[in-house]
Amino acid sequence: MATQTEKSLLTLSNAPHVRSDESISKIMWMVVAALLPASFYSVYIFGLKALMLLVTSVFAAIAAEAAYQLLMKKEVRVSDGSAVITGLLIAMNVPPGAPVWMVTIGSFFAIIFVKQLFGGLGFNVFNPALAARAFMIASWPVHMTTGWHKFNEGNVLIKDLSNFSGLPQHLFDTLTQATPLTALKEGPKSLAEFKVGADQFYNFIFSSDKIKSLFIGNVGGVIGETSAALLLIGAIYLLVKKVITWHIPATYIGTVGILAFIYYLITGVPSVQYAVLFHLVSGGLFLGAFFMATDMVTSPITYKGMMIFGAGCGILTFVIRIWGGYPEGVSYSILLMNAATPLIDRFIKPAVFGKPDKKK
Amino acid sequence: MEIKVLFTILISTIFINNYVLSQMLGLCPFLGVSKKTDSAIGMGLAVIFVMTLASFFTFIIYKYVLVPYEIVYLRTVSFILIIASLVQLVEMIIEKVSPALYQSLGIFLPLITTNCAVLGVAVLNINSGFVTADFGLIKSVIQGFGAGVGFTLALLLMSGIRERLELADIPKNLQGLPVTFLTAGLLALAFLGFSGMKI
Numbered sequence: 187m188a189t190q191t192e193k194s195l196l197t198l199s200n201a202p203h204v205r206s207d208e209s210i211s212k213i214m215w216m217v218v219a220a221l222l223p224a225s226f227y228s229v230y231i232f233g234l235k236a237l238m239l240l241v242t243s244v245f246a247a248i249a250a251e252a253a254y255q256l257l258m259k260k261e262v263r264v265s266d267g268s269a270v271i272t273g274l275l276i277a278m279n280v281p282p283g284a285p286v287w288m289v290t291i292g293s294f295f296a297i298i299f300v301k302q303l304f305g306g307l308g309f310n311v312f313n314p315a316l317a318a319r320a321f322m323i324a325s326w327p328v329h330m331t332t333g334w335h336k337f338n339e340g341n342v343l344i345k346d347l348s349n350f351s352g353l354p355q356h357l358f359d360t361l362t363q364a365t366p367l368t369a370l371k372e373g374p375k376s377l378a379e380f381k382v383g384a385d386q387f388y389n390f391i392f393s394s395d396k397i398k399s400l401f402i403g404n405v406g407g408v409i410g411e412t413s414a415a416l417l418l419i420g421a422i423y424l425l426v427k428k429v430i431t432w433h434i435p436a437t438y439i440g441t442v443g444i445l446a447f448i449y450y451l452i453t454g455v456p457s458v459q460y461a462v463l464f465h466l467v468s469g470g471l472f473l474g475a476f477f478m479a480t481d482m483v484t485s486p487i488t489y490k491g492m493m494i495f496g497a498g499c500g501i502l503t504f505v506i507r508i509w510g511g512y513p514e515g516v517s518y519s520i521l522l523m524n525a526a527t528p529l530i531d532r533f534i535k536p537a538v539f540g541k542p543d544k545k546k
Numbered sequence: 547m548e549i550k551v552l553f554t555i556l557i558s559t560i561f562i563n564n565y566v567l568s569q570m571l572g573l574c575p576f577l578g579v580s581k582k583t584d585s586a587i588g589m590g591l592a593v594i595f596v597m598t599l600a601s602f603f604t605f606i607i608y609k610y611v612l613v614p615y616e617i618v619y620l621r622t623v624s625f626i627l628i629i630a631s632l633v634q635l636v637e638m639i640i641e642k643v644s645p646a647l648y649q650s651l652g653i654f655l656p657l658i659t660t661n662c663a664v665l666g667v668a669v670l671n672i673n674s675g676f677v678t679a680d681f682g683l684i685k686s687v688i689q690g691f692g693a694g695v696g697f698t699l700a701l702l703l704m705s706g707i708r709e710r711l712e713l714a715d716i717p718k719n720l721q722g723l724p725v726t727f728l729t730a731g732l733l734a735l736a737f738l739g740f741s742g743m744k745i
Contacts, residue, residue: 257716305714311707320735464675502739511742518739525733528684528706532583 210307211272214267216429219356220420221274222478228409232282232335239305240277242286246293249275254302268307272296273313275478278410279517283333286434288326292318302457316474317515319490323512330409334365334406352397365407366391366400366468367513385456392460400467411470430480433492434499438475441500449546471503479487484524490528491534496522549679552688559692562639565651565663568739569732572663575654577726585650586705590698592640592651594691597659597667600682603628603691609677625668626659633659667693690729695717703733 229237251269255262276292296314304310323330337361390396399405403413410417424430446465452459465471479485479499486495498517506515565571572593579589606624613620637655641648648655658664671686681686707729716725 303717304711304725305716309708309716310710311729317732317735320738324735324738342584436730506739506743509710509743510680510739511629511744512739515739518736521732521736522739525703525707525736528710529583529702532706532709 202290203206210268211266213256214271216427217253217271217424217477218267218274220424220429221271221410223416224410224413224473225274225278227403228278228282231412232401232409236277236282238286239280239282239284239289240274243277243289243293244270246271247276247288247297250294250297251302254298256409258302260306263307266307269297272301272318276318278473279315279319279408280330281333281407282409284329285407288322289327293324295321301442304382308483310483310529312521313478313481316478316521316524317518318520328348348538365513366396366405366464367507370464371513373509388455388461389457390535392455392457394460397460397463397467399415400464405468408470414467414472415451417472417476422473424476424480430476431489431492433480433489434485434496435475437496438479438499438503439471442466442471442504445500445504446513449504465504465507469507469514470516474503474520475499478517479520479523482526485504486527486530486534488531488534491530494534495523495527498526499539552685554690555685555688556695558698559689560699561710561737561740562743563699564737564740565666566676566697567734568570568741569666570721570734571660571666571699572661573730575661575722576655576656576704577730578699579651579654580701580704580708581707582650583702585647585704586701587698588644588647589651589654590642590701591699592636592655593658593661594694594717595634595665596629597664597694597697598687598688599632599684599690600625600664601671603632605671605676605683605686608672613677621669621672622665625665629664629668630659662673663693663697700733704729707733 192468220529225240229240246262252262252264254260255264275295276296277289278293280289298353299311299462300317301310302316304330367499370391373386373391381438401414403416405412421430423437425432443462443466450461475496479496486492487522499516502522503515506512506518512518547722560679563569566573566576573627575593577620580586607620607624608621612621612624617716633656636658637648640651640655667690671689674686674689675684676686694698704726711725720728
């Protein structure tokens with residue numbers, strides 16, 4: 187038996203040896219498909235302006251890519267779908283009230299400056315969509331931090347979350363106006379204003395109702411991040427299809443969870459388990475961990491490297507969320523780890539095939 | 547309490563107020579020596595060494611010579627003198643210890659003298675009010691060390707990216723320095739995530 191396997195290993199056939207129908211465009215279109223449920227849902231809750239942003243952004247990205255490749259006399263390869271993903275993710279990363287021109291410029295920036303000038307698909311150092319988000323926050327901070335969707339009752343959380351904690355109406359409105367993470371960040375400031383105890387505030391922020399609506403997506407936020415459940419469905423599809431592996435999302439989300447648990451245990455919040463869940467399902471963590479951190483071009487090659495990458499993203503995200511100047515740190519943490527990816531790949535090398543094991 | 551302040555200074559100089567990526571100091575060696583990771587590490591260590599020692603000596607000279615004799619206006623001149631002699635020292639050490647590193651650093655080693663980040667640290671130590679503060683010396687040395695570590699971090703990230711970009715299909719007239727500037731810009735954009743951080 188042993189000699190047989192040896193023989194089959196040594197026999198050469200004509201290349202390619204392993205055939206697969208996997209291709210860049212197939213993978214890219216699968217990612218687009220995985221993003222669609224969350225996109226459709228955002229159109230459902232935020233209305234037509236979300237649809238307009240999504241469509242404009244995708245078309246701007248496609249146009250920028252095609253125009254660049256035409257002008258540089260390269261092969262036009264917009265049909266591989268990578269520009270569509272970038273455009274889709276950019277729109278999913280802006281508030282629903284963002285102006286259309288902004289996502290257009292953002293898409294141009296992502297495609298031209300972050301991707302094509304570095305050599306196009308496969309060579310970009312940073313995730314184009316996230317770099318565009320950072321660029322838009324730096325350039326138009328007002329448009330990127332206001333323009334949250336106003337639900338009918340003036341609160342982001344409709345019906346299923348009532349003011350059960352007995353908070354003053356003004357405080358309730360302030361806390362529920364913007365995104366959940368903004369409320370967490372700005373909340374303590376409002377506490378002093380309305381003379382509300384910290385316990386009451388945390389009871390409200392970390393309640394099971396709040397977690398429920400966060401999971402379903404009944405909250406404010408950027409277009410694509412609201413519904414953790416639908417993002418999870420897309421992510422499971424990608425995991426099953428083996429487009430992404432579990433390493434980055436699991437270490438990323440796990441690190442955030444562990445850090446949140448330790449932090450809130452030390453600060454002594456009444457319901458630690460809800461606080462941890464709050465950090466996991468709020469903001470763009472699922473969107474970032476499953477769809478942006480796993481970008482094959484800008485993340486490490488080896489599994490070990492991926493786990494370092496994920497843990498680094500998790501630590502940075504949590505640090506920025508708690509101590510940083512921004513309510514949400516997902517985009518910056520992934521960008522920073524993108525920058526560290528070449529170094530991770532340099533120092534974590536896969537075992538060379540055929541090299542004897544040192545331990546023996 | 548004092549330990550916490552020192553920790554804050556360290557984190558702040560490494561990440562939040564990174565000398566290269568958020569204060570835009572020391573760009574010349576940042577762009578010049580970031581081609582190879584190995585030389586980037588060597589340069590980074592040299593800069594950490596120079597910055598830490600420079601913070602120490604400039605602080606002492608400022609507090610015990612310049613201020614008592616009321617010749618504070620000589621600050622820049624005297625600081626540059628101190629930094630230059632320190633760099634000379636580092637240069638001699640590296641030449642003896644690692645000739646290969648000495649070769650690969652080339653002109654940029656003596657240029658640490660004019661590295662504005664080093665002078666920047668020395669001046670900022672004074673401007674931060676450390677001269678009159680308690681434990682001012684330790685604080686300024688920590689700030690110098692942190693600035694060096696931050697510089698090394700930026701240099702390392704950049705060199706990793708640049709080594710990867712060597713294989714990339716970059717448009718002809720962007721190859722080399724131009725695309726490095728673009729990368730530096732995007733890197734600075736990523737470091738914006740640390741801005742406004744309160745520890």
